[in-house]
Amino acid sequence: MTRGFRKSWRNFALALAWFYVLLWPLLGIRDGELHFDKSFTVWLRVAAVATACFILYRLGRRGVFNPVLEPAGRLRDAVADRLHRAPRWMLLAPLLLFALAYPLVTNRYAQDVAINVLVYICLGLGLNVVVGLCGLLDLGYIAFYGVGAYTYALLSVHYAIPFWVCLPICALFAAMAGCIIGYPTLRMRGDYLAIVTLGFGEIVRLVLNNWMALTGGPNGILGIKPPGIYLPHFAGGSLSFEYLALRKLEYLYYIILLLAVGTIIAVHRINFSRVGRAFEAIREDETAAELMGVNTFRYKLLAYALGAIFGGLAGAFFAARMRFVSPESFTFIESAMVLSMVVLGGMGSIPGVILGALALVALPEMFRQFELYRMLAFGGAMALMMVVRPAGLWPAARLGKRSDDAG
Amino acid sequence: MNKVSAHYGHIRALRDVSLSVEEGEIVTIIGANGAGKSTTLMTICGIVPATAGEVRYLGRSIADIRADQLPAMGLCQVPEGRRIFPRLTIEENLDMGAFFRRDPDGVEADRNLVYRLFPVLFERRSQYGGTLSGGEQQMLAIARALMSRPKMLLLDEPSLGLSPMISQHIFRIVRNINEERGVTILLVEQNANIALKLADRAYVLETGRVVMEDTAARLRENPAIRKAYLGQ
Numbered sequence: 001m002t003r004g005f006r007k008s009w010r011n012f013a014l015a016l017a018w019f020y021v022l023l024w025p026l027l028g029i030r031d032g033e034l035h036f037d038k039s040f041t042v043w044l045r046v047a048a049v050a051t052a053c054f055i056l057y058r059l060g061r062r063g064v065f066n067p068v069l070e071p072a073g074r075l076r077d078a079v080a081d082r083l084h085r086a087p088r089w090m091l092l093a094p095l096l097l098f099a100l101a102y103p104l105v106t107n108r109y110a111q112d113v114a115i116n117v118l119v120y121i122c123l124g125l126g127l128n129v130v131v132g133l134c135g136l137l138d139l140g141y142i143a144f145y146g147v148g149a150y151t152y153a154l155l156s157v158h159y160a161i162p163f164w165v166c167l168p169i170c171a172l173f174a175a176m177a178g179c180i181i182g183y184p185t186l187r188m189r190g191d192y193l194a195i196v197t198l199g200f201g202e203i204v205r206l207v208l209n210n211w212m213a214l215t216g217g218p219n220g221i222l223g224i225k226p227p228g229i230y231l232p233h234f235a236g237g238s239l240s241f242e243y244l245a246l247r248k249l250e251y252l253y254y255i256i257l258l259l260a261v262g263t264i265i266a267v268h269r270i271n272f273s274r275v276g277r278a279f280e281a282i283r284e285d286e287t288a289a290e291l292m293g294v295n296t297f298r299y300k301l302l303a304y305a306l307g308a309i310f311g312g313l314a315g316a317f318f319a320a321r322m323r324f325v326s327p328e329s330f331t332f333i334e335s336a337m338v339l340s341m342v343v344l345g346g347m348g349s350i351p352g353v354i355l356g357a358l359a360l361v362a363l364p365e366m367f368r369q370f371e372l373y374r375m376l377a378f379g380g381a382m383a384l385m386m387v388v389r390p391a392g393l394w395p396a397a398r399l400g401k402r403s404d405d406a407g
Numbered sequence: 408m409n410k411v412s413a414h415y416g417h418i419r420a421l422r423d424v425s426l427s428v429e430e431g432e433i434v435t436i437i438g439a440n441g442a443g444k445s446t447t448l449m450t451i452c453g454i455v456p457a458t459a460g461e462v463r464y465l466g467r468s469i470a471d472i473r474a475d476q477l478p479a480m481g482l483c484q485v486p487e488g489r490r491i492f493p494r495l496t497i498e499e500n501l502d503m504g505a506f507f508r509r510d511p512d513g514v515e516a517d518r519n520l521v522y523r524l525f526p527v528l529f530e531r532r533s534q535y536g537g538t539l540s541g542g543e544q545q546m547l548a549i550a551r552a553l554m555s556r557p558k559m560l561l562l563d564e565p566s567l568g569l570s571p572m573i574s575q576h577i578f579r580i581v582r583n584i585n586e587e588r589g590v591t592i593l594l595v596e597q598n599a600n601i602a603l604k605l606a607d608r609a610y611v612l613e614t615g616r617v618v619m620e621d622t623a624a625r626l627r628e629n630p631a632i633r634k635a636y637l638g639q
Contacts, residue, residue: 281503284492287454291486293478293507293555
């Protein structure tokens with residue numbers, strides 16, 4: 001055995017032992033007594049899987065799998081090359097068709113998951129404008145989601161304003177919230193910015209929780225109206241409009257699909273606009289951007305406001321769909337989830353954020369059958385991702401090309 | 408015409424620094440590390456606030472003007488360490504230089520000019536700024552500043568970390584910019600040798616104070632300067 005070989009096995013054994021030490025207090029101490037069997041069985045299963053993975057990894061390093069991996073790698077490169085050269089719409093059209101046909105071929109559960117994914121896609125893309133494009137680390141993004149949701153909730157319950165009329169109002173309120181939250185943070189960089197935005201996220205949640213008179217506090221707001229449309233109705237030669245409340249899951253799916261597609265298009269346009277360039281310059285080097293004539297003050301506020309708008313729209317949909325909002329939906333953990341999607345998928349990249357949202361919403365659902373090990377598998381997958389592809393699942397195309405012969 | 412007359416005292420970095428640059432001149436500020444040379448440029452641009460004294464440009468005080476408004480007035484800085492945008496391509500870096508401009512034809516003309524001055528930037532125009540060598544980044548930084556069609560350029564240690572040959576090349580281009588386009592230059596340099604060869608006048612800065620001011624030619628002959636800064 002070579003020294004490196006022994007060293008890596010030793011590290012592996014140490015990691016397993018440490019895992020047991022961590023695991024045992026969680027599972028082994030019960031009713032004031034010490035048990036060893038439950039934690040041992042869990043540990044044994046994880047150790048078995050981990051050892052198998054480790055052996056596979058070592059064999060892979062030694063080149064045992066190359067006869068399979070090399071042609072597979074070549075195939076993958078060839079496919080990627082063809083995809084790259086195909087015109088854009090050829091790739092998007094089947095995706096769009098699939099998205100449109102999705103509710104027709106799946107059950108309620110799958111539609112529910114899809115709706116969740118689409119909501120998080122909107123959120124992720126909105127946060128992407130702030131974090132990925134402009135480089136402002138925002139840990140309280142969920143506050144804009146909450147502002148949008150509560151705005152629609154209050155307008156719907158107290159004034160019966162229809163959903164579609166509320167959407168621009170929610171966007172406006174969210175943008176205002178973005179400016180309010182952005183303004184004090186303008187001079188801060190890095191970690192300080194993160195903490196302050198985190199604080200603001202919590203402030204919004206606490207306000208929602210405690211302002212009983214306005215928001216009902218922890219009881220939330222009930223009885224929010226779903227979206228509705230007026231359908232033309234011909235009856236005996238005269239035209240009238242019939243109101244149809246869109247309660248069914250399929251209708252809601254199409255509404256959020258519309259919102260998501262709109263968000264994708266909008267973010268894509270921002271990405272390639274003058275404003276987007278300014279955002280990126282601020283991210284790269286704020287002082288240099290300022291010296292080139294970029295009003296960083298104004299553009300940072302704009303970034304917050306733009307990002308907030310997408311969050312607010314998603315929030316309005318969320319309220320309309322759940323028909324009930326409470327402060328519990330807008331905690332820091334949600335902010336962290338959205339940020340994880342952006343980072344996991346690849347900062348600044350639209351397909352990356354979409355993949356990230358898919359991964360972080362759809363995968364835990366798929367892992368449900370593992371019950372106890374679900375979160376472990378989830379965490380393990382995240383850790384693996386960070387080791388294997390730190391740039392994200394689908395890094396922004398711009399960051400990918402760094403070779404001298406880039407075209 | 409008086410371009411900059413600066414008289415400011417800054418407790419930590421600059422004490423009562425007064426200097427002025429006339430239109431069309433090349434003035435250099437030399438001095439050892441930490442003498443406050445970069446601070447001087449940053450204070451002119453308003454990134455570092457002046458705690459006393461005033462900075463005047465084109466005859467008016469610019470104390471209340473934000474740093475990002477200066478390029479529109481014709482004053483642009485090429486900061487220390489290049490500070491180009493690494494994850495933007497060369498083309499995009501140049502576009503950022505012309506960010507505030509509203510005349511696309513003029514911008515196009517300046518872009519062609521810049522590519523003529525720096526052919527290597529044209530070759531690599533789709534490459535990312537972060538992949539360029541030090542010398543190419545310095546050229547990109549200067550080119551980016553030129554895209555703002557400046558009346559006056561502030562250059563902060565352009566020769567930092569570059570080989571003598573590339574530094575010479577860059578300084579030749581700077582001289583060309585000054586002579587052909589009439590751009591006033593205020594140059595901060597640690598390499599007193601080439602700085603004094605390029606400039607018309609020079610200031611010597613030591614621990615935040617101006618200790619000497621003269622024409623470059625006379626300073627080159629000055630024995631104290633020769634010993635301290637020219638290694639003779």
